[in-house]
Amino acid sequence: MAELSATVVGAALARAAAQPAAPAFLQKRHGIWQRRAWGDAARAIEDLALGLDAAGAPRGATLAIISGQRVEAVLAVYACQLAGLRPLLLHPGIAPGALATCCEESGAVAILAEDQEQVDKAADVLSRLPAVAHLMVIDPKGVRAYRHVHARALEDLAAAGAARGDRADALRRLGDALRPGDAALAYYSGGVCGDARLLAFPHAAVLAAHAGAAARLPLGGGARVMAQVALADPLGHFFLVAAPALSGAVACFGEGRSATPAEMREALPEVFVAPARAFERMRREAVARVERAGGLRRALYERAMRHGAASGIQRLLIGAPLVNVMGLARARWIGCAYDALSGATREFFERLGLAVHGLYTVADALGPAALLGEAADAAMTLFDHLEARIDDGGLLQLRSAGGGAWIATGDMAVRAGAGLALAGRAVDRLFPDGAAPFSAGAIERELARSTFVNQAVAVGGPATGVTALIELDEVAVRDWARARGLAFTTARSLAESADVQALAQAAVAEANRRLPAAARIRRHIVLPRPLDPGNGELTASLALRRAFVRNRYAHLLVAA
Numbered sequence: 001m002a003e004l005s006a007t008v009v010g011a012a013l014a015r016a017a018a019q020p021a022a023p024a025f026l027q028k029r030h031g032i033w034q035r036r037a038w039g040d041a042a043r044a045i046e047d048l049a050l051g052l053d054a055a056g057a058p059r060g061a062t063l064a065i066i067s068g069q070r071v072e073a074v075l076a077v078y079a080c081q082l083a084g085l086r087p088l089l090l091h092p093g094i095a096p097g098a099l100a101t102c103c104e105e106s107g108a109v110a111i112l113a114e115d116q117e118q119v120d121k122a123a124d125v126l127s128r129l130p131a132v133a134h135l136m137v138i139d140p141k142g143v144r145a146y147r148h149v150h151a152r153a154l155e156d157l158a159a160a161g162a163a164r165g166d167r168a169d170a171l172r173r174l175g176d177a178l179r180p181g182d183a184a185l186a187y188y189s190g191g192v193c194g195d196a197r198l199l200a201f202p203h204a205a206v207l208a209a210h211a212g213a214a215a216r217l218p219l220g221g222g223a224r225v226m227a228q229v230a231l232a233d234p235l236g237h238f239f240l241v242a243a244p245a246l247s248g249a250v251a252c253f254g255e256g257r258s259a260t261p262a263e264m265r266e267a268l269p270e271v272f273v274a275p276a277r278a279f280e281r282m283r284r285e286a287v288a289r290v291e292r293a294g295g296l297r298r299a300l301y302e303r304a305m306r307h308g309a310a311s312g313i314q315r316l317l318i319g320a321p322l323v324n325v326m327g328l329a330r331a332r333w334i335g336c337a338y339d340a341l342s343g344a345t346r347e348f349f350e351r352l353g354l355a356v357h358g359l360y361t362v363a364d365a366l367g368p369a370a371l372l373g374e375a376a377d378a379a380m381t382l383f384d385h386l387e388a389r390i391d392d393g394g395l396l397q398l399r400s401a402g403g404g405a406w407i408a409t410g411d412m413a414v415r416a417g418a419g420l421a422l423a424g425r426a427v428d429r430l431f432p433d434g435a436a437p438f439s440a441g442a443i444e445r446e447l448a449r450s451t452f453v454n455q456a457v458a459v460g461g462p463a464t465g466v467t468a469l470i471e472l473d474e475v476a477v478r479d480w481a482r483a484r485g486l487a488f489t490t491a492r493s494l495a496e497s498a499d500v501q502a503l504a505q506a507a508v509a510e511a512n513r514r515l516p517a518a519a520r521i522r523r524h525i526v527l528p529r530p531l532d533p534g535n536g537e538l539t540a541s542l543a544l545r546r547a548f549v550r551n552r553y554a555h556l557l558v559a560a
Contacts, residue, residue, distance in 0.1 A: 006180040007203040009045065009081040012245035016042030023222060024244055025071045027253040028263055036071055048079030048154070050161030050170055055110075055134055059084035059177070062106045062186065066090045066099065066121070067114035068257025069231055072138045072154060074241050076112055077185070082174055085110075086183035086200065089232035091540035092118060092257060093533055100125035103132060105198055106186060110134035113151065116142035123149040180204040185241075187232050189363040190539035192410075192425075201366055208400070209366035210242045212385025216371060218271060218333050219247035226252045226259050226269035228278050230540055234367030235337055235359075239273055261285070264327025272331050275542045276339035277455065279356065282326050283345045284451055288476055289325065310353025319352050328354060335359040338543045339441065340372075343514075344449035360422065364407045365398055372422065379419030388413075388420055395426060428546055430458065430519070432466050438519040440546060443468065446514050447521075450507035452476050455531060458521070459550045459557065465522035468511075469553055470504050471531050477503070492528050501526060525556050 005014060015022070020039030027034055057063065063085045067073035080087040088106050090099065092114055099121055103111065109131055113119045119137050126132060126149065137143055140153040164170060184203040188196040201209075219225065219239075227239040243249040249271070254263040261282075264272070290301040300318045309319030323329050334349075337359045341349075349356045358372030360380055370380040382388055387401050396413035397406040412423040424439035431437055440458040447456040447468060454473040460466040474491055480503070481494060488494040504526050512520040531537040537549050550557070 006207065007081060007178055007182070008184050008206055008242060008245050009078045010175075010178065011207075012038075012045065012078050013042050013082075015245060015248065019248075022248070023250045025074070025251050025253065026224065026267060027071045028255045028266070031255075033266065041071075041075060044075050044158060045078045045082060046167075046171055047158040047161040048076060049082035049174060050164050050167065051157035051159075052079060052083040052085060052161075053170060053174065054160060054164060055157070057083070057085055057109055057134065060086065060183070061109040062086045062088050063110045063112060064088045064090055064099075064103055064106065064108040065112045065231075066092055066094060066118045067112070067138060067231060068092045069236070069240065069253045069259075070114060070138060071253060073112075073114065073231055074244075074251070076138075076154065077237075077241050078245070081182075081184055081203070082178070084174065084177055084182065086186055088186040089237065090188070091230050091232040093540060094121070095534070096121045096124040100128045102188065102198070103129050108132060110136065112136045112138065112154065115139040119143050119146070119149065119151045122151075180207075185237060187234065187237065187363070190233075190543055192539055192543050192545055199363060205366060205400075206242055207246065208385050208402075209368075210238065210246045212383040212401075213238065213368040214243070214247050215384055216381065217335075217368075219243045219249040221248065223249050223270045223332070224252050224267060224330075225249045225271040225273075226264060226267060227272075228258050228274035229337070230257070232540065234363050235273060235361055238367040239271075261325070261327055265324065266327075268327065268330040270330055270332045271335075272328060272333075273335040273337060273359065276336050276341055276345075277542050279336055279341055279349070280345050280448055280454075283348045284454075284473055284476055286322050286325060286348075287451055288479060290322075292479070305348070305351050308351050308353070310351070315353070323352055323354065333357065337361050340445060342445040342448040346374075362398060362407065362409055364409075369398060373416075379416035379421050382420075390415070390420065393426075394423070396420065396422070430466060431461055432518050432520075436518075438516070443511070443515060443519055443521065444544075446511035447507055450510065452480065452503055453507050455544070457531075457544065457546055457549045459546070460522075466519060467557060468508060468521045468524040469527055469549065469556075470507070470524055471527045472500070472504070474530065495526050495528060525553070527553070 016038040022038050023035050024038045024041045025036040063080050065073055065076055065087055077087045111122050111132055113122055122135055135151045136154050137151040138154050143151050180203045183200050184206050186200040188198055225239050229236040240251045244251050252267045252269055290298050304314050304318045309315050334356045336356050360370040360372055361367050362369045369386055370382045372380045385401050386398050388398050390413050391397055394412050396409045396411045399406045410425055412426050413420045414423050424441055428440045429437040430440050443458040444456040447453050452473055455471045457469040458466055486499055494500055508521050508524045533540055
């Protein structure tokens with residue numbers, strides 16, 4: 001049992017033994033926030049582990065977990081670890097074909113599905129997966145009457161584990177067999193620049209990565225944590241699985257796969273982490289709310305954006321209400337992942353007195369790797385468990401501070417004083433008009449300043465100049481059109497209207513005023529529909545797959 005303390009599940013069980021009444025998780029179910037204490041969580045972990053052990057899954061085998069943010073999925077991860085299985089976290093938006101490929105590649109012998117939707121995906125491909133001997137489901141509602149496939153309810157598996165007569169002996173045996181070098185976690189890389197890769201990590205690596213990152217983040221003392229990222233994402237695992245067990249954070253889960261603004265207002269997280277797209281959306285929604293109110297509120301908002309609303313009467317009248325609407329009234333630390341904020345969004349949060357920290361994330365390094373400086377060329381603060389270097393091509397490489405192989409991040413970096421600063425992804429550099437390389441992301445962030453632009457994709461080179469593919473913010477554009485009495489039937493017809501095209505042209509013109517001459521946008525195309533992870537245009541964590549989008553809309557680029 002000595003080795004148990006050097007594992008993630010061992011830390012969870014030790015925390016439960018020391019503080020059985022302390023809160024471990026908060027989850028909203030059927031409109032009610034439910035508190036789960038560590039003592040109750042430990043019992044559930046042990047029951048599930050005993051059930052998995054009784055089911056006969058061989059030690060070291062892989063169990064694929066397809067789920068959104070659910071406490072049951074987190075407990076299943078711990079239970080897999082205790083039972084000596086490797087939990088493979090898969091995004092709930094995964095397509096059936098990709099599910100089959102991931103299970104084949106990882107050697108999965110069992111699948112745990114979140115609900116009927118995920119069971120249906122598994123049922124479609126089980127004939128391709130002879131090694132998968134068990135199909136389980138967290139929420140069995142909707143599959144109880146299935147005859148074409150049998151999905152065992154997770155609660156039934158736990159009940160079988162709880163009923164074992166050899167409980168104490170079996171738990172002792174499982175604990176004695178556990179080692180820090182055992183596989184604790186597996187997931188797939190995002191695949192921003194190529195195919196996703198299977199990544200697996202032992203307990204020792206998870207503990208080291210958490211210790212290095214947690215030293216810079218306020219995760220202790222029962223801090224409520226909310227992360228708008230998938231459980232299968234490295235950040236999702238860090239904040240929602242590792243942090244509760246290793247730091248004592250209280251992970252908060254909404255009713256669905258990711259918390260809504262209303263749920264954030266109810267949970268009031270002290271630590272909040274989300275992709276850049278989420279912060280851009282929060283700003284646009286807040287601005288739209290103010291513009292709909294009009295009158296005095298709009299005048300106060302405009303004054304707050306000029307002079308700040310972090311204190312005094314401005315905070316009372318406009319700053320505090322906006323912060324409350326976003327659910328960030330008690331936030332002590334806010335992290336933005338996967339991309340930099342646009343200038344407008346960064347300024348918006350600064351004016352409200354909220355510091356948004358850039359969080360550099362690398363899947364191969366188990367997620368959080370560094371804090372980014374506020375200025376574009378500011379040095380980043382690398383977490384203690386990692387060391388970095390720049391190779392001969394200007395690419396950033398990372399490795400464990402204890403040595404080991406260097407990880408190619410795909411990001412460009414430059415010297416910034418005694419440290420390093422990011423200079424954009426290598427594959428995203430544009431060479432407009434034969435000038436020095438310019439980051440496509442910098443152009444896209446300038447476009448995203450517009451209330452009506454949800455996202456943009458900058459492509460091009462010396463021959464054609466920069467072309468911007470613009471995804472409009474559907475809600476903002478619809479509200480704008482209705483306020484002006486414009487008739488439309490579908491989102492596509494609205495995007496193709498002359499008035500909305502003029503709106504996009506105005507956003508481009510405004511961006512060009514801030515961009516250097518060589519990087520200015522020559523042409524723009526309004527996309528007929530939003531970019532979607534299901535179409536491969538975004539990763540599961542909503543990071544942009546720029547090359548994929550460029551190829552998808554190549555026919556429009558040629559015709560433009």
